[in-house]
Structures are given as structure tokens and as C-alpha cells.
Amino acid sequence: MSRTVLAAAAAVMLSAAPALAHFQLAYTPDVNLDRPGEVPMKFFFWHPMDNGHAMDMGTPEDLSVYFKGEKIDLTDALAPVTFQAAENEAQGFEAAIPVKRNGDYIVAFTPAPYYEESEDIYIQQITKSVLNKGGIPTGWNEPVGLPTEIVPLNKPTNVIAGSTFSGVVLSDGEPVAGAEIEIEYMTAPIDMDTNRPTEPTVGGMPGGALVAITDANGVFTFGIPKAGFWGFAALGSGPATEHDGKELSQDAVLWVRAYDLK
DSSP, X not given: OOOOOOOSTTOOEEOSSOSOOOEEOOBOSOOEESXXXXXXXXXXXXXXXXXXXXXXXXXXXXXXXXXXXXXXXXGGGOEEEEEEOSSOEEEEEEEEEEEOSSEEEEEEEEOOOEEETTTTEEEEEEEEEEEEETTOOSSTTSOOOOSEEEEEXXXXXXXXXXXXXXXXXXXXXXXXXXXXXXXXXXXSOEETTTTEEOOOSSOOOTTSOEEEEXXXXXXXXXXXXXXXXXXXXXXXXXXOOEETTEEEEEEEEEEEEEEOXX
């Protein structure tokens, strides 16, 4: 894939490769909560911008939730589920996230490395999504100590469409300069009951994947043009570079929720 630079806060360039970015989902439709409960989340490996092909997932390595400095291990709560993508079926996983007190719940999901035969490499997308109860901020902008992660610089649960979103890419806790960030919009949100994509709200982008590059401090900025879920993947930002004798792209992924200002 060609690499391009995001020259201004609200502008993005397009790469020459097709818009077929792999993106790990950690999805629930409602990230702003007003009551306690068990929040269902789906973990699918998919091409959400194109409402395209989904990939079978192996047994995940970890599912943890971070709340006010406390880590809750929910790996054993994961259960396999079949994702009925538009083009094929694929194995994914689901779990219920316990939400009790007000504040930010940082959901961190580490899948098994996925072998991409067409490129002869493994891909492992360590993915974060944030839930909030009660509108009280309690740590959405704090790293949680993953091998690689994107730390948001704007509150990720209520970004205003038409504004900008910024994040900093970390590897072993240190900023990553020059990291390539692929950007995806979830064009067809998941129906939580049927595990199928809903009707797409927009079409895929022409000209290839949306790409940004981090600056010398590991920071990127993207103008959010539309309400919905936006994903950011820092490609190869992690410290691990090999798995099972082959190249590994260990990526950091973050999902954010944007709303129209009404």
C-alpha cells in the first residue's frame, strides 16, 4: 500500500490500494449508558467500510475491561458466534461487559494472530472500545498498558460529526512517529440479535483506504465528516514482528462514536 500524509486536521489523502482494510470489531451499538447492566459486545474480524468479506477468528488471547485503574479479566466470558456477513459466514465471538458505576470502561480485546494467505503474513489487531456510564469521564484518555494502543485525545464516546478526532499511538508505552493509520467507517452496523450487518448507510470509498500518518510525537488527527462508528488502525505499531516463523503486523485499533450536533 502506498503511504500518504494527512496534511491538515480535517483533510485525508487516499492510498492507491483497494479499500479492503481488515478491521477488528469490538462493537456494541450504545456506548453511552444511563443505567447499570450487562452490555453485549460482538468481536468480528471484517471489512466494515465495504460491508465486505469477514474472516474466521481463532481463540482470542485476552478480553479485559479497565475501570478507574482496575483491570477485569473477561477472557473466559467470551463465547463463539457465527457472523453472517454480507459475503460469507465467519466465526467471531461475543461477551457481556458488566457496567455498574458511573465512568469510563475501556474494553481491550486481543485476538489470536490471523494468517492472511494473500500476503503471507499474520495480522493481530489489539482493539480498544470505550463505554461510558452517566456521562462522567474517569480515564478515557489514559493508556492501559497494552503492547500497542491508540490513546484518544478527544473523548471517544461522543465526538461531534464535523469536528476532528486526535489520538496518539503507543508501542510499549512510547509514542510511535510515522505510523500509518488506516481509517474505516462502519457503513452497515451489526444487528445484535441476528449477527448480521444492517442495510449500509453509505457506499465504500473510491480510490483506496483512508490513511493518516502520525507526527513526531505519535499523534494523528482526522476530520470526522459523518455520525456513526469510526475505526483507526495503526499498522505494525506493536513490538511483536513475527509469529509462527512469519512476519506479524501487530496493529493498534481504536473505535470511536460520532454524533450529529442537533
